[in-house]
Amino acid sequence: NAGVTQTPKFQVLKTGQSMTLQCAQDMNHEYMSWYRQDPGMGLRLIHYSVGAGITDQGEVPNGYNVSRSTTEDFPLRLLSAAPSQTSVYFCASTPPGRRNTEAFFGQGTRLTVV
Amino acid sequence: GNSVTQMEGPVTLSEEAFLTINCTYTATGYPSLFWYVQYPGEGLQLLLKATKADDKGSNKGFEATYRKETTSFHLEKGSVQVSDSAVYFCALSVAQGAQKLVFGQGTRLTINP
Numbered sequence: 001n002a003g004v005t006q007t008p009k010f011q012v013l014k015t016g017q018s019m020t021l022q023c024a025q026d027m028n029h030e031y032m033s034w035y036r037q038d039p040g041m042g043l044r045l046i047h048y049s050v051g052a053g054i055t056d057q058g059e060v061p062n063g064y065n066v067s068r069s070t071t072e073d074f075p076l077r078l079l080s081a082a083p084s085q086t087s088v089y090f091c092a093s094t095p096p097g098r099r100n101t102e103a104f105f106g107q108g109t110r111l112t113v114v
Numbered sequence: 115g116n117s118v119t120q121m122e123g124p125v126t127l128s129e130e131a132f133l134t135i136n137c138t139y140t141a142t143g144y145p146s147l148f149w150y151v152q153y154p155g156e157g158l159q160l161l162l163k164a165t166k167a168d169d170k171g172s173n174k175g176f177e178a179t180y181r182k183e184t185t186s187f188h189l190e191k192g193s194v195q196v197s198d199s200a201v202y203f204c205a206l207s208v209a210q211g212a213q214k215l216v217f218g219q220g221t222r223l224t225i226n227p
Contacts, residue, residue: 004157031213032213033213033214033215035215035217040219041219042118042203042217042218042219042220043158043203043215043217044217045214045215045216048213048214050213058214090157090158092158092213092215094213102148102160102163103158103160103213103215105150105157105158105159106157107155107156107157108156108157
C-alpha cells in the first residue's frame with residue numbers, strides 16, 4: 001500500500017547543478033502534479049499531467065521540466081539549480097473524473113540550493 | 115483569477131478549546147473546496163471537502179460549510195486535542211478532478227496540554 005513515493009527525501013545542491021526528483025504512484029491514477037511549498041505561500045503548482053505523454057505548466061513552471069512516459073512515474077527535473085528553488089517539493093496523484101476528487105500526496109523532498 | 119486566503123497563524127490553543135480557522139476564496143467558476151492537513155514530517159492529506167453551496171464536510175470532529183454568499187469555508191472543531199497540532203491548508207479546485215489545486219498559505223496550529 002505504497003501510494004505516492006518520492007525520492008530523495010532530502011537533497012543539497014550547488015548553484016548550477018542539475019538533478020531529478022522522482023515520483024511514483026501505484027494507484028493507477030491518470031492525473032499527477034508537482035507542487036512547491038514555501039513559507040507563507042502555501043503550495044503552488046509547478047507542472048501537471050493528465051496522462052502518459054501529456055504534460056502542462058502550472059503557476060510556477062520556470063526552471064523545471066517534466067515528462068510522463070508511464071502512468072506510474074512523473075519525474076521533475078531541475079536543469080540548473082538556483083537558490084530560489086530552495087523549497088519543499090510535493091508530488092500528488094488524483095484519479096480522474098470528478099471536481100471533488102481527492103489528491104494523494106507524497107511525503108515531500110526538501111531541497112536546499114547553496 | 116482563483117485564490118484562497120486563510121487566517122494568519124500561528125494559532126496556539128489549550129486542549130479542549132474551540133477552534134476556528136477562517137478561509138475565504140475567489141474563483142472563476144464553481145469551485146470544489148477542501149481542507150488538507152499536514153502533520154510534522156509528512157505530506158498533505160485530505161481532511162474534508164465540499165462540492166456545492168451549503169454542503170458541510172466533516173471528519174475527525176472537524177467541520178466546514180461551503181458558503182457561496184460569503185465565499186467562505188471556515189474550519190471548526192468543538193474540542194481540540196494535542197494530536198490536532200499540524201498545519202492546515204484550505205484549497206479550491208475549479209478543474210475537472212483535483213489536479214490543479216489552489217492553496218491558501220496554511221495555518222500552523224499548536225495545541226498545548
